[in-house]
Amino acid sequence: MGRAPCCDKANVKKGPWSPEEDAKLKAYIEKHGTGGNWIALPQKIGLKRCGKSCRLRWLNYLRPNIKHGGFSEEEDNIICSLYISIGSRWSIIAAQLPGRTDNDIKNYWNTRLKKKLLGKQRKDHQARRASGIKQEMKRGNANPMVSADNKNNQNPYWPELPLLAPIPFSNQEPRFNDHASIRKLLIKLGGRFSEDDQLIRNATSTQFPNGVSYAQQLYDQPINNVSSSASMDTSNDTAVQFAQAHYNIEGARLQMVQGESNFPAVGIEEMAYNNPQRLDGLEFLLSDDMLNDRIGTTSGESVVGSMVEMSSLVYPPMASNCEGIQQGLLQECSLEELRYPGIL
DNA sequence: AATATGAACAACCGCCCGACT
């Protein structure tokens, strides 16, 4: 049985909001709040709009302290870091950026940041290739395109993401910078590990004792500010603690991606040696040395699909964390282009 | 000056999930 539409589509205005509509909506919410029912709200104030549309307009535009445009370098870094870490969870990312809405960040990523990143990667690698070719020529290699790095039909020029600043930790917040602590926390939250330390559940479905999903807790209790989609309810301690814990886990993972991790056991390096197939498609996360070491140990073909498996191994708490990278960066930049940047 | 193209942003759509009955 299909769902009843949330509003009478025929009697609902679409398209850009007029200043009058904005004023009506803003005035009402500032005076009475949403009343906990967006669907009924437009009727109350005589707006011919869908309740969802009102909600979106309020959250993305009319709400106080909203910033539009003018993203700073720091914000760029945070967005990139979190995207790499958790994928396209815009509401969570927005929760880390005061005054930013998920919609804004999503648009910013899709229209600018993604291109900026790809552009930088290509530039860096073209520069690296150029210097590499020069060195090969110096060494007397008549065909520098077939360098030592390039033997075995491997690609030595895997693009790297720019070094991203880790999200700073507060001194007051508990730090989860070792594997054991994180595991303890995750177990406490309802996860379980297999014997080889893999977490076998999806953290997003973890439930708090009060029955609220942790994702919901994150949405409801952003760390720094009010998320565009966050509820306006006051916080409870559990949720805040969890959000902080999650935040710190993400921070630890970001550090790991950048090679600054304190994780002793499950590292990318270890995986590269123990299970090289699972690294296919994520070489850009490895250092050059690791990459070179790895060359010759794997079959030639990269399989982007394996990134999901890879991500679930390296970052167990978040299933398919690299989906974002796959779907965003990698789809934009075809596999072949990634393998031979600057050539295609 | 006119047109084409691309970038940026706002808004909509459809789906999922939790709460409620």
Place this chain on the structure above:
DNA sequence: AAGTCGGGCGGTTGTTCATAT
């Protein structure tokens, strides 16, 4: 337990503006 409803989310589309030809 099953059905309904509303809130919330991510993806996509539509519109406007700027720039290039």
